[in-house]
Amino acid sequence: MLSRFRFKRFSRRPFVLSILTGLAAVFLLGCAFLTLQVYFRLDDLTAARSDNMQFTISRLEVEHVKLQSAAENLNNADPTATDTFRRRFDAFYNRVNTLLASPLYTGALSNSGMAQDLRSIRTSLDEMTALVDQPDDVLRPARDALLAGIAPLSETIQSISWASLGIAAERSEAERAALARTLLQLAVISLLLIAALVALSFQLWTLFRRYRQRALENRTTLNRLSTILNTSLDHIVVIDPDSRIIEANAAADVAFALSGPDGQRKPITDVLLRRNDAGTTEPVSGARLIEACRNGPNRCAKVLARRADGLLFPVEMSAALAYQSGREVCVCYLRDISQRLAAQKEIEAARDRALAGEQAQARFLGMISHEMRTPLNGILGVVDLLDETVLNVEQRRYLRILQSAGQQLLTQINDALDLTQAGNGRVTLDRGVFDLDALLEEAISGLIAQAGARDTQIELRIPDGPLGLVEGDRARVLQVLVNLLSNAVKFTDGGQVTVEATRPEPAQPWVEVQVADTGRGIPDEDLPHIFNDFVRAGNIAGGDVPGSGLGLGIVRTLVQAMGGRVGVESIEGEGSLFWVRLPLDVASENSVRAPAPSPTGGDVPPLRVLVVEDNDANRFVATQMLLKDGHRVSEARSGEEALRLTQDARFDLILMDIRMPGLDGLETARRIRTRPGPAQAARLIFLTAHIQTENYQEINDLNIEAILAKPLRRTVLRNVLAGRIGGVPPANSHTVDARVMEQLRDTLPATTLEALLARFTEEGDRFVDGLQKEMGKPSEVDISRVHKFAGSAATFGASRLQERLGQLEDALYQGDTRRVRQELAGLPKLWRDTRARLTGARDAA
Structure with missing residues (x-):
């Protein structure tokens, strides 16, 4: 406290000195002014009186x-x-x-x-x-x-003379009084000036003593700092523009053997080196160091130093400019980071081992899911077929139980796979145009039965009127809404679930959906973790509500991948409010509307179909689904058998499992496509229970129409055969999807399509040009700009570009700068390829 008081008192001394100096100056000016007045008055008194x-x-x-x-x-x-x-x-x-x-x-x-x-x-x-x-x-x-x-004038003149004498006396008295007052003022101001000068002298003397004490303390401090620098383990050198080391601490002298036999220090070029682009080392000069510090202190960890024995070791250098005798010098701190780099390599190796373990877990989960999906495909397929037969009431009740248990198991498998893909950064977005109002009604209609079983009502509110057509990933938005609604219904008995959708700012792309329920609510301690994976509220753990705890975690992952936000508010015992904000732009008039799923496929003409599946149950289910819709079906148990059948027979469509023993689906499809024959141009659809993106690169050139996830549902199969949906889109598919371009040409006039393509090309050029300054600053990439460009790419079927932009967007949200740099590096070439394909498509249009 005392030291702080002394500091404050000392900090006020310059102010006091300024005041005293100012007063002394004012008093001095006053003295000069009054002295001049006295001088002129005395001059008047001593002047000749010829005109008196x-x-x-x-x-x-x-x-x-x-x-x-x-x-x-x-x-x-x-x-x-x-x-x-x-x-x-x-x-x-x-x-x-x-x-x-x-x-x-x-x-x-x-x-x-x-x-x-x-x-x-x-x-x-x-x-x-x-x-x-x-x-x-x-x-x-x-x-x-x-x-x-x-x-007679003499008397008048005499009276004038007497009167003049009186006036002269009065004037003399007034002049003496004025002179006396001036002298008094001069004396007072002189005394004040003397007092100010005395006070100023006292202050200066006090400052002299204080600064003298400070000078002694500074000398002591300098000696202490010199001792610290000389005992420091860091190497400290001072370098002039001529590369001479003019000062160095003891550590630098010993480590680099700076002083030679003649007492002269070696130049810095013999000590510091850096690696150039060619991979060789080159010396670092003093002029270069000083120039590098022009814009402020410089720090570099890519410098090498040469020890006294000639060996090179990595150092971290911190350099800054200073002045010595009016000349610029560079002060460099050099720290040996050999152990740090070794530790960093050890950490990176441990990280790689951990990542490898996670990837192994993901692969294991994928393989287990494949093994689980294969029998489940047979179970649910037979259930669908059995549902269309004549059953009594008891059998129908048993069938419903079987359907519910199978669907619950399928949901948990899908949740686990979605979580695995999210953890690997493989959440892909398929942007298109869809009717948001219809999507909301579809999400609600799918849960009305489940809500009715719990005596719960579901209400949809759109207070500002219909939301209309929007641009986004229809399937992912539906998945988010269904998960939120399912969560609300599961925890609400005999209550109300309200879904309200609005666009808070009409001019902005954001759409907010709130799902409110009157259910059990969430304890306050569980709210911060409710969106974590495998987390369930404490008051229901082990209770009567089924679920794996993955639904809300998947909601969070999908919302983040789409560039949105999600949150929750809840009061335990009264209910919860989940809200999600998604960037869903209003669709333009020229946007292509994504077809909505259709539950039936009765409008598909009979097709000649080859089902290639090594699992008997799965093959039977798929065959029966196709036969009941009037299609002609042939079966193959292996890739080799499929090749024999396609050698002489023509098929409209080949439905084939990707993973089969012996000749797998990928190789079988490759041979069918490359071998001349009646089935070479057949539509080809893959079936898989192991949805992994690492295989998609291998099927880019096979002209695959769709990839369907097992278990195969009849409605999905019908829609795929009718060309209404494409199943799971292959990642890294063709640069430009010809089907989308054909649909655009069929839907839009040629002039409109050409204008839209030109606008998209201009947008892409601006986007890629803007990346040049962001290559080295991945954290400054504009996420909204990436998201918008990805949407434009999806509209024109630029699948590979869309996927790369989606991966870039995901990396930006996760803050993974290494992945961001990787995705940025390949974008310019990918855009050039895409633009060339688009130019060809525009000419064809």
């Missing part, structure tokens, strides 16, 4: 006496007597006029009666003027008359 009023009045008396004497001599025989009289008259007359007209006397005369007396004298003189101007023979006889007019 009293002197002039006294001269007036003298002139009057001389005039009267000259008038008396007019009778003398002296011929010059008249001239003398006239001169005396003029002198007296001028003296009177001077007193009346001079500004010097006007003020004094106006404050007394002298002015009136002088004017009466001048009046008398004016009356005599006509006589004085007469010739001598007229002037001499008028002597007595002139004396009669001149003599």
Whole structure:
């Protein structure tokens, strides 16, 4: 506390010094001003009084006496007597006029009666003027008359003289008083100036003592810092522009053997080196170091230093500019990071081992899911077939139980696979145009039966009117809504679930959907973790509500992949409110609307179909589904058998499992496509229970129409055969999807399609050009711009570009800068390929 008080007191000293200096300057100026006043007043007092009023009045008396004497001599025989009289008259007359007209006397005369007396004298003189101007023979006889007019003026002149004496006395007194006041003011200001100077001197002396103490402390500090630097394990060197090491601490001297036998230090070029682009080392000069620090301190971890024994080791260098004797120098701190790099490599190796373990777990989960899906495919397929037969009430009840248990198991398998794909960063988005209002009704209709079983009502509210067509991934949005609704229904008994959808800002792409329920609610301690994987609220753990705890985790993953936000509010015992905000742009008039799924396939003409499946149950189910819809079906148990059948027979469609013993589905499809025959151009659809994206690259050139996930559902199969949906789209598919382009050409006029393609090409050029400055700054890439461009790519069927942008968007949300750089690196070439394909498509249109 005391040290802080001293610091504050010391920090105020410059302010006090400024005040005292200012006061001293003001007092000094005051002294100078008053001194000048005294000087000028003394000058006035000591000046000649030729124009003094009293002197002039006294001269007036003298002139009057001389005039009267000259008038008396007019009778003398002296011929010059008249001239003398006239001169005396003029002198007296001028003296009177001077007193009346001079500004010097006007003020004094106006404050007394002298002015009136002088004017009466001048009046008398004016009356005599006509006589004085007469010739001598007229002037001499008028002597007595002139004396009669001149003599009485003496009394008036005498009264004026007495009055002037009084005025002179008053003036002298006033001048003395003013001079005394000025001298007093000068004395006071001088004393104040002396006081200010004394205080200023005291402050300066105090500062001198303090700064002297500080100088001693600084010297001690410098000695201590010098000791610290010399005992530091870091190597510290000071370098001039000529690469000379002018100073160094003991660690640097010993480590680099800086001092030679002649006492001269070696240059920095013999110590510091860096690797160039060619992979060789080159010395680092002092001029280069100083130039690198122009814009501030520079830090680099890609520098090598040479030890005294000649061996090179990695160092981390921190450099900054300083000045010594008016010259720029560079201060460098060099730290040996050999152990740090070794530890980092060990950490990276451990991370790679952990990632490899996670990938192994993912592969294991995928393989297990394949083994689980294969028998489940047979179970649910037979259930679907059995549902279309004649059953009694008890059998129908057993069938419903079997369907519910099978569907629950399938949901948990799908959730686990979605979680695995999300963990591997493989969530793909398939953007298109769809009716959001219809999607909301579809999500609700699928859960009405489940809600009815719990005596719960589901209500849909769209307060601002229909939301209309939007652009986004229809399947992923539906999956999010169904998971949220299913969660609300599961935890609500005899209550209400309300779904409200709005667009909070009409000019923005955001759509907000709120799912509110009157169910059990969520404890406060569970709210921060409710969207984590495998998490279930504490009050239902082990209760009567089924589920794996993956639904909300998948919601979070999908919402983040789409660039949205999700949240929850809840009061335990009263209910919960889940909200999700998704970037769903309003679809433009020229957008292509994504076809909605259709539950039937009765409009598909009979097809000649080959089912290739090694599992008897799966093959039987698929065959029966096709036969019941009127299709002609052939069966093959292996890839080899499929090749024999396709050698001579024509098929409209081949439905084939990807994973089969012996010749697998990929190789079988490749041979069918490359071997001339009647089935070479057949539609080819893959079946898989192991949805893994690493296989998609292998089927890019096989012209695969769709990949269907097992278990195969009849509605999905019908829609695929009708060309309404494409199943699971292969990742990294063709650069430009020809089917989308054909659909665009069939839907839009040629001029409109050409304009849209030109606009998309311009958008892509701007996007890729903007990446040039973001290559080295992955954290500054605009996620919304990536998301928008991905949507445009999906509209025109640029599948590979869309997938790459989706992976980039996912990496940006996860903050994985390494993945961001990888995705950015390949985008320019991918865009060039896509643009070339689009140009060809536009010409074809």
